[in-house]
Amino acid sequence: MLIEKGHLKQALHRIVSQRIEQGSDISESEFSQRIEAASDSYDALHAIAVELRSPPLRRDWAYCEPLHWDEVVAESHHLKPHGPWDAPDLDAAASSVRAGFLGSVCGCMLGKPIEINPSLAELQRAGEAAGEWPISDYISLEFLEKLGRRHESATQTSRENIHYVAADDDIHYTLIGMLALEQSGLVFDQDDLYTIWSMNMPALWTWGPERTALLTAGLNRHHIFTEQGLGYQHDALFLNPGDELCGALIRADAYGYACPGNPDLAAWLAFKDASFTHIKTGVYATMFAAALIALCQSADNGLLGNDRLVIVEEALRRVPSNTRFSAVVRDSLAKVSAAGDWLSGYQAIHKDYYHYTHCMVYQEIGTLINTLKFADSVHHGICIQVSQGNDTDSFGATAGSMLGCFFGPGHLDERWLQPFSNKIQHSLADFHEYDLSAVVERMAMLPGRVYREFRGGGGQPA
Secondary structure, X not given: OOOOHHHHHHHHXXXXXXXXXXXXXXXXXXXXXXXXXXXXXXXXXXXXHHHOOOOOEOXXXXXXXXXXXXXXXXXXXXXXXXXXXXXXXXXXXXXHHHHXXXXXXXXXXXXXXXXXXXXXXXXXXXXXXXXXXXXXXXXXXXXXXXXXXXXXXXXXXXXXXOOOEOOOHXXXXXXXXXXXXXXXXXXXXXXXXHHHHHHHOOHHXXXXXXXXXXXXXXXXXXXXXXXXXXXXXXXXXXXXXXXXXXXXXHHOHHHHHHOOOOHHHHHHHHHHHHOOOOOOHHHHHHHHXXXXXXXXXXXXXXXXXXXXXXXXXXXXXXXXXXXXXXXXXXXXXXXXXXXXXHHHHHHHHHHHHOOOOOOOOHHHHHHHHHHHHHOOOHHHHHHHHHHOOOOHHHHHHHHHHHHHHHHXXXXXXXXXXXXXXXXXXXXXXXXXXXXXXXXXXXXXXXXXXXXXXXXOOOOOOO
C-alpha cells in the first residue's frame, strides 16, 4: 500500500514549489538535491515530507495566512458567524437557488468541451474561423475543429452531442454539498465529508488534493485496522500537492445557495469543507465564492457597472484581509472598475496574472469579477466567463451559480436548457436521482432547511 518512490519524489518536488509560493524560507535547489539523494529510501523521503509540512516563513514575508478557524475570523474584516440572520424570503430564495443551479450546469456544459486551458486569444481565433465569435451558444464541433484540440467529454458536451447534463466533478461537488447539508445539517464535519465522498465518488473522478484525501484516508481507515481502534484525520499540510488549486472552490456553490443573505454562515460552511483538502488560498477562495453566491441572492440586480462590485467587496470582507488572495481580489477589483468593457477588463487581468492558468485561482477569480460587472443575463455572463479561458467548465459553473442567484429566474433563455431533456448524468454511487428538475427542487430546499436549523440554534460555529 506504499506509494511508488518515483511518484513520491514528484510530489515532494511540487510541494517544495508550493511552499516557496507560500512564503517558506527554503531553497528549491537544496531540497531538489536532497529529494534526489533520498530517492532510494522511504524513511528519508518521509523525513523530507515531514520537514515540508510547515517550514518557517521568510522574515520579509508580508502576508498573514491563517489555517485555523479562530485565526481566520480574527484576520477578517467582517466575519461574524454568530451574528443574526434576518429572516429571508424563503420562496424567493428557492427561486434564486433554482436559477443558480441551472445557471451552473449550463455554464459547466458550455465550458466542458474546451476544458483544455485555452486562452481567450485561442478561443477568439477558433470562434471567428467558425463564425461563432463572440460565443453565444454551446461549443460546436466546427469550433473545436478550428481550435485544434478538445476535451475528451466533447462526445457528450459539444453542441451537436448534448442530450443531458453530462457527468462532471464540478456538478458532483455541488451535489455532495447538498447531501452533506441534507444528511448532517450545519454540524457536518470532515468525517461526514469523508463518508459521503467515499460512498459516492470513484477515485478517478477526483483530482489533486481531493484524490489525495480520498485515497490516503481510505488506506488509513482500511477495515483491517478497525479492531485496533486506529482513527485517522487527513492532514492537508502533509504530502498534498496542489493544496491551493481551485478544487475546493468548485465545492462552494451549495453553501452559498443554502445561506441567502448570510455570507458569514456560507463562508463558515465553505471553510469546513475546503480545509479538509486545501490550505490558504485554496480555502479563502472557497469562502469568498460561497459568500459571493450568498450575497448575490439578496443583491440588487440592476444596471451593469461598478455598483455591482460592492457585492465582491462584501464577499472579500469574509476572508482574511492580509493574504495573497485578498491582494489579488483587490487588484482585480481596481482593474475591472477601470474597464469600459469585459474585453478590456480581461486584458488588464491577464496582463498581470497570465501565468496563473488552469485551476490556479488568481486569474480566474479576476475574470469572475469581470463577468459580474459586465453580464446582462445569465447566458450572456456564462459566455463571457468561458470566453476568458483557463478552467472553462469550473468557472463557467461558478459564474452560472453567481449570476443565476444574482439575476434570479427569467434571465436564462430556455434554449440553454432544452438540449438536456430534463436529464442529469452523474457518477455518484449512492445518489440515484437523474431527473434534472427533481435535483433542482432538492437544491431549492436548502435555504429553508438551513435557516430553520440555524433559527433553532443548531450548527453555530464554535
